[in-house]
Amino acid sequence: MNITLDTQKDPMGAAIAEYYAKGKAAKLRVFSSQFYEDEIPVDTLFRDFDEMPPQEQEALRLCRGRVLDVGAGSGCHSLQLMNRGMEVVAIDISQLSVDVMKQRGIDARVVNFFDKTFDEKFDTILMAMNGIGIVGKIERLPQFFMRLKQILAPGGQVLLDSSDIRYVFEEEDGSFSINLAGAYYGEIDYRMQYRGIKGEPFDWLYIDFDTLSMYAEQYGFKAEKCLDGDHYDYLARLTINV
Ligand code: SAH
Numbered sequence: 533m534n535i536t537l538d539t540q541k542d543p544m545g546a547a548i549a550e551y552y553a554k555g556k557a558a559k560l561r562v563f564s565s566q567f568y569e570d571e572i573p574v575d576t577l578f579r580d581f582d583e584m585p586p587q588e589q590e591a592l593r594l595c596r597g598r599v600l601d602v603g604a605g606s607g608c609h610s611l612q613l614m615n616r617g618m619e620v621v622a623i624d625i626s627q628l629s630v631d632v633m634k635q636r637g638i639d640a641r642v643v644n645f646f647d648k649t650f651d652e653k654f655d656t657i658l659m660a661m662n663g664i665g666i667v668g669k670i671e672r673l674p675q676f677f678m679r680l681k682q683i684l685a686p687g688g689q690v691l692l693d694s695s696d697i698r699y700v701f702e703e704e705d706g707s708f709s710i711n712l713a714g715a716y717y718g719e720i721d722y723r724m725q726y727r728g729i730k731g732e733p734f735d736w737l738y739i740d741f742d743t744l745s746m747y748a749e750q751y752g753f754k755a756e757k758c759l760d761g762d763h764y765d766y767l768a769r770l771t772i773n774v
Contacts, residue, residue: 536625536642543726545628547574548606550726552632561725567700572724577606584608587693587767588660590759592616594691594769597655600683602645602663607633609660614638621652646679653685659692668735670716670747677751681772690770691758694718696740699764716743741766749773 537545544560551557557574564570581589592612597619601610604622606629613620614637623643624630633640643650645666657680659666667676680690697718701710710717718738724731741757745768748755752773759767 535644536627537731539627541729541731542626542628543724543729543731544572544577544605545626546729547572547726548577548626548632549628551575551578552606552635558727563723563725565721567720577608579608581612585693585761585765587759587761587765590767591658591660591691591693594689594758595656595658597685597688598653599656599658600652600654602657602659603661603666604633604638604640605629605661607636607638607640609658610638610640611636621654623650646675648679648682651682653688654683655685655688657684657688657690659690662694662736662738664692664694664739664744665736667737667739669719669737670739670743672737673747674751677748677753680770681752684772688771691767692770693761693765693767694737694739694741694744695761695763695765697738697764698740718743741768744768 547557547560551574560572560574562570562572595613599613599618599620601620601622604610604624607622610620610622622633622638622640625644627642630640630642667673701708703709720736721733722736723733745755748770753770754773756769757766758769
């Protein structure tokens with residue numbers, strides 16, 4: 533798994549590049565077979581510390597040592613850490629985003645998190661804005677934990693935020709519009725579009741803390757909840773069980 537994005541099919545990267553160049557951007561549209569059409573305001577991808585949700589602010593406070601910012605986008609978290617004098621490497625599968633990050637002075641590389649040839653070691657692995665989404669489906673969690681073991685320095689930690697999106701499917705009477713015995717309800721398919729640029733569909737995983745915790749345990753990690761967010765979201769820390 534060392535796939536990176538084709539620049540012609542990278543709507544978010546195109547949006548980030550345009551916003552960085554012009555200070556404004558068009559609509560970044562998000563489609564899913566499970567939801568109505570939505571939009572990511574491109575300026576939020578350039579948020580500073582004060583504009584970040586509490587779980588991201590806390591994640592930044594908890595970072596220590598050499599940090600890997602996974603799926604770093606515009607590099608907003610990397611920049612915050614660099615301002616605090618920390619050593620940061622940012623990776624993303626978007627060449628367009630990595631180009632912007634480099635222009636912002638970040639040590640950014642076009643790397644897919646699942647690419648085993650990238651095997652540098654980090655004290656903190658930061659996965660912000662539901663960064664664990666890149667796992668896509670529950671069945672890929674074992675691969676995720678294997679990669680973490682490969683790149684975590686001894687005593688290292690993973691900081692990630694996610695959400696329990698069960699509320700999306702809950703009816704007013706408390707019943708569920710999904711089959712809770714079927715595929716895990718946090719497995720979402722998305723497709724993005726920016727101007728005429730259409731991305732390929734991709735899988736994105738939202739995972740509730742209990743499910744994360746259960747899998748973490750199974751694969752030799754301990755999951756701790758650091759913070760509850762405002763809306764079914766949370767910040768968690770993963771460490772290797774010794
Ligand atoms: N962390 C940033 C951006 C979040 S959007 C922020 O909080 O603003 C998710 C980012 O992850 C996108 O830039 C996307 O290109 C990147 N990405 C998706 N899959 C990836 C993978 N397997 N490895 C590395 N980056 C990935």
